[in-house]
Amino acid sequence: MPDNKIKSWSLSGRYDHDIGALGTIGLVGTVLVEKRRPWGLMSGGHALGSRTLFAGLEWTGEGREHIALGAFKAGNSGTRRGFDRLAELAAGAPLNASGLRFGGNVLIRGSNGTGDRETALGFDARLQRIALADATMIGGRASGTDSRLALTLRHRF
Numbered sequence: 001m002p003d004n005k006i007k008s009w010s011l012s013g014r015y016d017h018d019i020g021a022l023g024t025i026g027l028v029g030t031v032l033v034e035k036r037r038p039w040g041l042m043s044g045g046h047a048l049g050s051r052t053l054f055a056g057l058e059w060t061g062e063g064r065e066h067i068a069l070g071a072f073k074a075g076n077s078g079t080r081r082g083f084d085r086l087a088e089l090a091a092g093a094p095l096n097a098s099g100l101r102f103g104g105n106v107l108i109r110g111s112n113g114t115g116d117r118e119t120a121l122g123f124d125a126r127l128q129r130i131a132l133a134d135a136t137m138i139g140g141r142a143s144g145t146d147s148r149l150a151l152t153l154r155h156r157f
Helices: 082-090 132-137
Strands: 005-018 024-037 048-060 066-077 097-110 118-130 145-156
Touching (some): 048 082
Antiparallel strands (some): 024 048, 048 066, 066 097, 118 145
């Protein structure tokens, strides 16, 4: 059975300012580019690309906890319709969306040091507007607005 193939690269930048015992605050920016070749693609085998951009402010505490607030924009690079876009979304492509993101890790337990075990509780809250074509394709509201909250629990062994 054929396989989905994904290639990606990212570039991140950060400017920090030390605020003493409270940690650091900084400006952050990230660009993520992905190329996909989903199985069942009708576009003649050409890779489909997507880009995600994020820019915002981030606070990092002494215990590696962090909170970020910023704006993001995600979407495909190019025009795709019908089955190609549906296959791309099913393969994990981001929705064409933009909005505000508030997220971070707020509770970290474990040893400080490289390779040590730790458990982190995090969150990712988004208030976004999804492109009308993607919203109707996935059965969303015609307004295209979407609010999301994801809680994460990570453990490093």
